Amino acid sequence: xxxxxxxxxxxxxxxxxxxxxxxxxxxxxxxxxxxxxxxxxxxxxxxxxxxxxxxxxxxxxxxxxxxxxxxxxxxxxxxxxxxxxxxxxxxxxxxxxxxxxxxxxxxxxxxxxxxxxxxxxxxxxxxxxxxxxxxxxxxxxxxxxxxxxxxxxxxxxxxxxxxxxxxxxxxxxxxxxxxxxxxxxxxxxxxxxxxxxxxxxxxxxxxxxxxxxxxxxxxxxxxxxxxxxxxxxxxxxxxxxxxxxxxxxxxxxxxxxxxxxxxxxxxxxxxxxxxxxxxxxxxxxxxxxxxxxxxxxxxx
Numbered sequence: 001x002x003x004x005x006x007x008x009x010x011x012x013x014x015x016x017x018x019x020x021x022x023x024x025x026x027x028x029x030x031x032x033x034x035x036x037x038x039x040x041x042x043x044x045x046x047x048x049x050x051x052x053x054x055x056x057x058x059x060x061x062x063x064x065x066x067x068x069x070x071x072x073x074x075x076x077x078x079x080x081x082x083x084x085x086x087x088x089x090x091x092x093x094x095x096x097x098x099x100x101x102x103x104x105x106x107x108x109x110x111x112x113x114x115x116x117x118x119x120x121x122x123x124x125x126x127x128x129x130x131x132x133x134x135x136x137x138x139x140x141x142x143x144x145x146x147x148x149x150x151x152x153x154x155x156x157x158x159x160x161x162x163x164x165x166x167x168x169x170x171x172x173x174x175x176x177x178x179x180x181x182x183x184x185x186x187x188x189x190x191x192x193x194x195x196x197x198x199x200x201x202x203x204x205x206x207x208x209x210x211x212x213x214x215x216x217x218x219x220x221x222x223x224x225x226x227x228x229x230x231x232x233x234x235x236x237x238x239x240x241x242x243x244x245x246x247x248x249x250x251x252x253x254x255x256x257x258x259x260x261x262x263x264x265x266x267x268x269x270x271x272x273x274x275x276x277x278x279x280x281x282x283x284x285x286x287x288x289x290x291x292x293x294x295x296x297x298x299x300x
Contacts, residue, residue, distance in 0.1 A: 007289060010104060012194055014282070028204045032268045035201060039194035040262075044133065046191040047126050048169030049179075057123050059241045063234075063251055064127045068135060070233050071097040071225060075162020078221055090143025091273025092218060094263040096225040097278035098136055101128050104285070105257045109250055112296070114202050120250050132262050133162035140263075143272035168186035197259075202264045204280040214279055222259075224279045227291045231256040256295040258284035 020026065024227070075096050078088040099105065101124055107120040137160050159162065179187070234255030238248040259281040267277035 004228075007285075009205050010199070013199040014203040014206065016289060017200035018206075018207045019203075020200070021204040021207035026204055028201055028208075031197070031204070032201050032265050034263055035194060035197045036269055037161055039190055039197055040133075040159040040265075041076075042187055043165075043191040044063035044162050045165035045196040046187050047068065047129060047171040048166045050169075050290070051122055051126050051173075057127075057167045059243050060120070060247075060251075061127050062121055064079050064124065064235055064236055065130060065235055066095050067230065067255055068131055071230060072135075072139075074225055074229065074285065076223065078225075082217075082221075082283060086219065087143045087273055087277075088180065088215075091267060091276045094136065094143075094223055094267055095222045095259050095277045095284075096230075098132055098260045098263055099226075099230070099254060099257040100260040100285070101125050101254045101257050104288075105254050108257075108292070112253070113246065117246060117250050120247050120252070124254055126248070127259075129162075130166060132260065133157075133160055133166065136260075136263065136266055137162075140270040140272050144270040155235065190236060198261050198265050201268070202261050202278060202281060205264055205268060205274060205280055208274050209279055215276055217284060219280060222282055223287060226259055226280075226284050227256065227287060231295055234281045252299050253292075253295060256288075256292060258288045 019029070072093055075089065075092045078084075079092065084092065101121065106118070106121045106125055109117045133156055137157050141155075141157070165231045231252050238251055241248075243251075259277075261281055264274065264278045264281050266272070267274040
């Protein structure tokens with residue numbers, strides 16, 4: 001019941017967006033743009049501003065980037081064999097290489113490990129946000145139909161305000177600069193609304209998807225990579241990192257999380273196979289009801 005109590009609010013927020021899109025109809029691209037360029041930078045700023053990062057977390061940084069790039073390589077191999085287009089490949093990377101360790105993974109870790117595991121999960125969330133707003137944006141822009149490949153992808157990363165929000169937050173934290181109470185309250189209001197807005201956008205996007213048009217083969221590959229291969233790779237990576245057993249368990253569990261909801265926002269913003277990415281996010285989140293308990297049994 002504890003695990004279901006975490007998952008139920010997530011699906012409830014998806015449902016709000018789904019029903020709203022079906023009954024009213026919204027411009028999802030406009031709402032996605034607002035969440036991406038106005039709300040998410042504030043969320044990332046707050047995360048980097050409030051989180052104390054110790055040198056010991058270097059191992060978590062190595063782990064997160066190593067896991068992400070290994071999964072990307074696997075996607076490239078599959079795409080080469082299946083002869084996927086650039087758009088399809090980048091869509092698969094968005095759906096398969098980035099984990100939902102923020103609004104999903106962190107509460108799960110808190111449920112399993114209590115306050116002792118919360119610090120590790122928060123640091124992993126911070127690092128994952130950095131990965132998402134750089135590597136994630138790069139592949140979303142690279143796969144854009146309107147873009148011109150690598151050049152436009154790099155330009156998209158440079159234009160992304162999320163990156164500068166992270167730099168500004170980390171800088172203020174490092175310089176021990178304290179924000180005024182009123183300013184902090186404004187930041188909290190926007191930051192707290194960012195993740196639910198992103199999840200509502202996902203629900204809206206799902207309302208536009210036709211099950212008949214789903215690329216079942218690609219979805220299957222993506223789900224296998226995200227829910228099965230990813231935790232295995234994480235398990236192998238833990239052999240090379242000098243961290244304690246609890247941290248290793250958290251790393252593996254985080255790797256088994258479903259696709260990050262943010263990837264739908266990126267796919268929608270850059271028009272990088274948004275139906276496929278949205279579907280992979282929803283299905284992987286649904287299947288995690290069955291896969292995560294198995295991971296818990298093996299790891300814990």
